Amino acid sequence: MPPRSSPTARQTRLGTELRKLREASGLPARAAGELLGGNQAQISHIESGRWGVSAERVRRLANFYSASDVKLIDALCSMAEERGKGWWESYRGILPTGFLNIAELEHHARYLRAFQTLTVPGIFQTEDYARTIFAGRIPALPDDELDARVEHRVRRRAIFDRPTPPPFEAIIHEAALHVLYGGRRVARDQLRFLLEVSEWPSVTVRVIPFTSEKFFGSAQTMLYAGGVVSQLDTVQLDSAYGSVFLDADAQLASYRAMCDALEQVTVGVGESRDVIKSIAKEL
Numbered sequence: 001m002p003p004r005s006s007p008t009a010r011q012t013r014l015g016t017e018l019r020k021l022r023e024a025s026g027l028p029a030r031a032a033g034e035l036l037g038g039n040q041a042q043i044s045h046i047e048s049g050r051w052g053v054s055a056e057r058v059r060r061l062a063n064f065y066s067a068s069d070v071k072l073i074d075a076l077c078s079m080a081e082e083r084g085k086g087w088w089e090s091y092r093g094i095l096p097t098g099f100l101n102i103a104e105l106e107h108h109a110r111y112l113r114a115f116q117t118l119t120v121p122g123i124f125q126t127e128d129y130a131r132t133i134f135a136g137r138i139p140a141l142p143d144d145e146l147d148a149r150v151e152h153r154v155r156r157r158a159i160f161d162r163p164t165p166p167p168f169e170a171i172i173h174e175a176a177l178h179v180l181y182g183g184r185r186v187a188r189d190q191l192r193f194l195l196e197v198s199e200w201p202s203v204t205v206r207v208i209p210f211t212s213e214k215f216f217g218s219a220q221t222m223l224y225a226g227g228v229v230s231q232l233d234t235v236q237l238d239s240a241y242g243s244v245f246l247d248a249d250a251q252l253a254s255y256r257a258m259c260d261a262l263e264q265v266t267v268g269v270g271e272s273r274d275v276i277k278s279i280a281k282e283l
Contacts, residue, residue: 007049009101009245010108013234014079016247017072018061019047025065035064055080075228087155094148098243102223103156105234105245109166109225113259116221117173119181120190123156124170124197129190130154132182165202171262173208173215177279184283191280198273206266207275214265224255 004011022032022043029043036042036057045051053061055077062073088103106112106123114121119133130153134146141149159165177194180187198205208215223236235246235255246252266272 004050004052006097008097008104009234010079010082010104011052012049013232013245013247014053014076015047015049017076017231018053018058021062021065021067022047025067027065032061032064035060053080069229069231071229072231075232078228087158088152091148091152094145095152096242099149099152101245102236102243103152105223105225105236106156106159106166108227109159110228111166111226112168113171113224113226114169114222115171115219115259115262116176117219118176118179118221120172120176120194121170121223122153123159123168124194125153126186126190126193127154128182128186132186160200160202165200167202167204169204169206169259169263171206171208171259171266174210174275174279177207177276180283188280188283191276191283195273195276195280198269198276204269205272205276206263206269207272208262208266209275212265216261219258219262222255222258224259 007015022029028040029047030040033039033041033043042051046053058077058080059073062076067073086104086107088100088107091100102122114123119125120129122130125133127150130150131146134141134149160168177191181190194205197203220237225234225236227233230252231249233247233252233256235251237244237246246255267275
């Protein structure tokens, strides 16, 4: 089987976690490759996500590495056994892989926390609002790709159609609620939809008001996705070159602390709704 030319972020993450276990054991890749009847190159491909690995081999490697975290190993085995393709795969070759990886990340997350300063979180954007955001891209997108991006963004809300959707906490700075993306009608409709979203059982919307004296402006917008175990948490950041996914322990700890600190400078849930209602009425 040839190596994958473009592994998903989740496939890459499985390989990364296997590499972490091997490095913690002090064993070289050559020894791990020999255990599986191969060589160092085989392990390198597995650890980069370019080769798949069975749950049985994950357990063999974990035992070889003397890894004792049963919950983590079970979670890695579950990742290895994933064979189905999610709805986002229909966009492969049409949209940048970062779009697919975000949808996959949200699909598997046990909980989600988002922080935005200038826009409503993507998963809660209306079609018109999302279209305005994507239409402002330079250079301009072809019409078919623009349509695909909007459609994909809206479809991400499928996670809330489950019997038990993942808890989602959205922390939004008041500045994002005042920007008139697409004009007054589009902005007003977006705020009204955000109010509707805030009533969904699994969603909490919190606003950081302009009047906050404790908001630290250096905080970076992001999406924090909680994994089955904390070691598999992931942070997604936007950049000029696409999505960036972070998984180092120190990075995760830093962004968890940032989420907690940001929550402390928001107003209450009810007051957050009042802020959104007030701005919507002005439009």
